[in-house]
Amino acid sequence: MAKEIRIDPVTRLEGHAKIDVFLDNNGDVEDAYFQIVELRGFEEFCKGRPVEEMPRIVTRLCGVCPWAHHIASSKATDGVYGVKPPSTGLKLRELGYLAHFLESHLEHIYALGPAPDFIVGPDAPPEKRNVFGVIEKVGLDIGKRVIQNRAYAVKIEDMLGGKSTHPVYSIPGGVSHSITEEDRGEILKMGESLVNFCLFTIDVVDKFILKNKKFLDIILSKDIYYHRTNYIGLVDDENKMAIYEGKFRVVNPEGKEILKFKPEDYLKHIAEHVEPWTYLKFPYLKDKGWKGFVDGEESGVMRSAPLGRLNVSEGLKTPRAQEAYERYFEVLGGKPVHNTLAFHWARAIECLYAAERIVELCNDPEITDKKVRNIPDPGEYRGEGISGIEAPRGSLIHHYKADKNGLMTELNLIVATAFNYAGMNMSVKKAAKALIKKGKYDQGILNMIEMAFRAYDPCFSCATHSLPGTMPIMVNIFNEKGKLVDVIKRK
Amino acid sequence: MLLKENKTLIFGLGNPILSDDSVGVLVVEKLDKMLEGEHLNVQCDNGSIGGLKILDIIKGYKKVVFVDSIEGKTPGKFYELPLDVLSFSFHMTSPHSINLFTALNLGRQIGYDMPEEIKIYVMEVKNNREFGDQLTPEVRRNLENFAKFIKERETGG
Numbered sequence: 001m002a003k004e005i006r007i008d009p010v011t012r013l014e015g016h017a018k019i020d021v022f023l024d025n026n027g028d029v030e031d032a033y034f035q036i037v038e039l040r041g042f043e044e045f046c047k048g049r050p051v052e053e054m055p056r057i058v059t060r061l062c063g064v065c066p067w068a069h070h071i072a073s074s075k076a077t078d079g080v081y082g083v084k085p086p087s088t089g090l091k092l093r094e095l096g097y098l099a100h101f102l103e104s105h106l107e108h109i110y111a112l113g114p115a116p117d118f119i120v121g122p123d124a125p126p127e128k129r130n131v132f133g134v135i136e137k138v139g140l141d142i143g144k145r146v147i148q149n150r151a152y153a154v155k156i157e158d159m160l161g162g163k164s165t166h167p168v169y170s171i172p173g174g175v176s177h178s179i180t181e182e183d184r185g186e187i188l189k190m191g192e193s194l195v196n197f198c199l200f201t202i203d204v205v206d207k208f209i210l211k212n213k214k215f216l217d218i219i220l221s222k223d224i225y226y227h228r229t230n231y232i233g234l235v236d237d238e239n240k241m242a243i244y245e246g247k248f249r250v251v252n253p254e255g256k257e258i259l260k261f262k263p264e265d266y267l268k269h270i271a272e273h274v275e276p277w278t279y280l281k282f283p284y285l286k287d288k289g290w291k292g293f294v295d296g297e298e299s300g301v302m303r304s305a306p307l308g309r310l311n312v313s314e315g316l317k318t319p320r321a322q323e324a325y326e327r328y329f330e331v332l333g334g335k336p337v338h339n340t341l342a343f344h345w346a347r348a349i350e351c352l353y354a355a356e357r358i359v360e361l362c363n364d365p366e367i368t369d370k371k372v373r374n375i376p377d378p379g380e381y382r383g384e385g386i387s388g389i390e391a392p393r394g395s396l397i398h399h400y401k402a403d404k405n406g407l408m409t410e411l412n413l414i415v416a417t418a419f420n421y422a423g424m425n426m427s428v429k430k431a432a433k434a435l436i437k438k439g440k441y442d443q444g445i446l447n448m449i450e451m452a453f454r455a456y457d458p459c460f461s462c463a464t465h466s467l468p469g470t471m472p473i474m475v476n477i478f479n480e481k482g483k484l485v486d487v488i489k490r491k
Numbered sequence: 492m493l494l495k496e497n498k499t500l501i502f503g504l505g506n507p508i509l510s511d512d513s514v515g516v517l518v519v520e521k522l523d524k525m526l527e528g529e530h531l532n533v534q535c536d537n538g539s540i541g542g543l544k545i546l547d548i549i550k551g552y553k554k555v556v557f558v559d560s561i562e563g564k565t566p567g568k569f570y571e572l573p574l575d576v577l578s579f580s581f582h583m584t585s586p587h588s589i590n591l592f593t594a595l596n597l598g599r600q601i602g603y604d605m606p607e608e609i610k611i612y613v614m615e616v617k618n619n620r621e622f623g624d625q626l627t628p629e630v631r632r633n634l635e636n637f638a639k640f641i642k643e644r645e646t647g648g
Contacts, residue, residue: 045508045622060508060539107543131597144601147543154547165538 019449021432027439032429034421034453035278043411051080051402052172058398059166066166067100067157068391068416069398071244074170076398079264079385080406081172081376088369089174092160094244095187095361096169098354099156101243102194104392105306105351106150108457109201110134114344117451118209122218123444138204149197152190156358159183174373184368191358195320198352202324205348210331218341220332224434225340225452227295227426228253230285230302232419233309234390235260241313241353243390249312250285253297255336259285263388266397270414273422282422283414293426301426304394304419305456306346311336316349318356324349340427343455381406391416393457420456427452496604499554499645503537510623511566511616511630514637515558518614521638530646545594546603554608556645557591563615567629569637571644572611612641 024030042061046054055073059066071093078085085093109115111131120133128136135143161167162176169175179187209215219225230253234246248266250259261269272281273290284290284300291299302308310329316322328349329335332342361367386399394416401410431452435445503519506512516537523535540548549555561572591609598605614637617627626634 040620041622045624057508060506111543131593132600135600140600143597147546147597147601150543151547154544165540165544 019428019453021436021449023436023439027437029429029433029436032425032432033277034425034428042413046408046411049408051077051400051406051408054400054408055170055172056166056168065100065104065391065393065416067097067161068389068393068396070167070170071097072387072389072391072396072398074172075244075387075389076385076400077172079387080382080400080402081385082380082382083173083374083376085174086369086371086374088178088366089372089374090245091361091364091367092175092179092372093170095358095367096157096160096167097244098358098361099153099160101354101392102153102198102351102358103150103157104457105347105354106146106153106201108392109344109348109351110146110150113347113454113457114205114209117447117454118212118215118344119204122215122448122451126443126447129447137208145197145200149194152194156187156190159187171373173376176373178370178372179368181368184362188359188362191355191362194355195352195359198348198355199320201348201351205345209345219339221339224431224448225427225455226338227303227340227423227430228338229295229299229423229426230258230288231308231311231336232302232304232395233312234388234395235313236317239312239314240317241309241315241350241390248388248395250302251312251336253295253336253338255311259287263397264386266386266388266399266414270397272414272418280418280421283419284422293422293429295426301422302419303423305343305392305416306350307337307340307343308394308419309390310346310349316353318353318360321349321353321356324352340423340452340455343457347457393417394419417456417458420458424453424456424458427455495551496553497532498552499533499556500549500552500606501533501535501556501558501641501645502540502548503535504540504557504559505537506539508622508624510618510621511626512560512619513624513626514560514614514616514630514634517626517634518558518638518641521634522642525638525642526646533646543594543597545591546598549594549606549609550598550603552606554610555606556641557609557611558641559611559613560616560619561613565615565629566617566627567615567633569612569614569633569640572613574609574611610645612637612644 020033020035021029022031046057049057054077055070058069058073061069074093111134115134116129116131119137120129124133157167160175160179161169169177209219230250232248232250234242235249236242236246239249247260247262248269249257250269252258259269269286270283271286271290272283274281282290283302285302286300288298288300293301295301310325316325328342328345329337332339337346383403384401386397388395388397390396395414396416397412397414399412400408403409428449431449435441435448501519501522503515503517505515507516519535519537526533526535536548595605595609614630614633616630
């Protein structure tokens with residue numbers, strides 16, 4: 001009897017998602033889909049609006065990663081106006097954005113992903129698999145450190161961003177204000193605390209996950225959380241990881257560079273596949289073509305974000321993060337790492353990089369320079385701008401066209417979560433196939449399937465750990481006639 | 492000037508460019524104007540907040556009043572939402588990872604000064620999936636009354 005299992009988050013923030021698992025007559029998994037319901041009409045909303053408003057408008061696209069869109073948008077508007085920000089303007093953009101990386105990554109590590117799943121345990125009761133369960137395990141003092149250091153990242157964002165959550169800082173040609181010596185000193189202190197805290201976070205990964213054989217086996221298992229895919233990420237001239245400025249580098253499943261291109265050339269190399277069952281498109285490598293949800297040498301599927309970024313780069317530019325990077329590949333068996341759950345470790349390493357880089361920037365004498373913006377010259381107006389940056393959740397492309405009056409005529413965004421969308425679908429299917437046998441599943445198994453996509457930190461993972469004691473996830477089971485025969489609720 | 496711990500925060504939740512989703516933001520903006528120069532113990536703000544940001548926003552206030560949208564059969568209808576049915580409020584349940592109750596408990600556990608009282612007012616809405624700056628007529632017609640209703644309940648007039 002064919003059955004459909006639906007893992008359906010019942011609440012939403014910015015769009016929502018559900019997982020449908022289809023069983024065959026034997027109760028084994030036949031197929032699985034990770035479906036996203038998106039919000040509509042952003043492109044139409046933007047058309048006809050002044051292009052300089054875009055960096056402020058796009059922060060409303062998503063309440064989770066407003067800085068990523070803000071920064072990508074201001075880079076694209078630089079292109080439209082043909083203006084290049086002064087050196088300090090670029091450094092200040094990077095400074096605010098690094099703080100956002102930390103806020104986003106730290107929240108995922110301690111509240112959403114690896115901490116609840118590994119520190120509390122993948123098969124622990126759902127009501128324990130949350131931030132309180134983590135505090136219960138690691139102790140209240142550590143819980144306080146988590147909250148305090150995350151708050152430092154937010155404070156840096158707010159000091160620069162001008163508005164909590166939705167920054168109004170980055171503008172065509174640079175940023176809206178410089179920082180004082182006093183600001184620099186305050187940010188430096190918070191940055192130093194964040195470096196220490198991120199080193200501690202790397203130790204947490206080591207102590208609670210890598211030294212636990214059962215968990216390490218789960219991470220290294222090729223049966224559940226493993227795909228040999230291509231990877232994409234931004235690198236600088238030395239092929240070191242970049243988040244703001246650089247070229248996109250693509251490596252194949254063997255780790256060999258197969259492409260390196262400027263963000264402006266993205267249309268030559270990246271296409272998007274459409275499926276009728278979801279609103280989000282699937283970016284793939286044009287040269288290889290869309291071969292379906294498959295991995296391997298011939299596939300056009302690529303993965304992005306922390307796993308992809310470390311795989312495409314030849315190192316990190318800050319010393320402690322570089323040490324962590326080297327150990328990561330040593331423990332996980334060399335480059336590239338295909339283990340999906342390694343996303344979490346890579347994310348912790350990126351936190352350390354971001355914190356160290358904040359300290360570096362604060363120690364740069366140029367950071368308090370007053371020249372933070374170049375006013376666009378009307379003679380340089382181009383009417384088109386393309387930017388490519390790395391968002392916490394993956395590569396992010398903004399492409400704008402505007403008419404001679406500076407009003408938006410076309411907009412194309414390839415958002416970070418989309419770069420991993422094919423990977424997420426493959427990961428969910430592989431985990432479901434490996435874990436559900438003869439129609440048998442329980443809360444622990446369903447959580448382990450969720451872990452397959454939670455590793456990517458998709459934006460719509462919001463519901464999976466909310467409100468202890470309630471039910472953020474529903475599993476509906478349908479028979480072959482489409483009749484609901486069972487409903488499983490999180491307790 | 493009053494200290495934060497003696498103040499009430501009225502916070503509008505929502506996305507100002509997502510049609511009816513903007514209700515919380517627009518109502519609190521109206522309230523802010525209505526209260527100008529009067530109730531100095533009330534502070535108004537708004538945003539699309541998520542995750543631990545709730546904690547950043549509510550800590551230190553004596554009382555916090557959220558204004559949000561809710562799915563319902565009667566667009567434009569507004570009321571106070573009992574905290575035990577909080578899960579139906581759009582922005583209070585799944586903001587990335589941490590909801591209001593989790594944020595409150597977490598804040599108390601780590602020793603933050605958490606509000607003594609929390610309230611939520613909601614308006615039922617129709618279109619919150621499409622980007623736009625227009626409200627559906629039923630929602631727009633009731634904005635002013637919704638703001639007055641909250642003002643009456645929270646400031647006595």
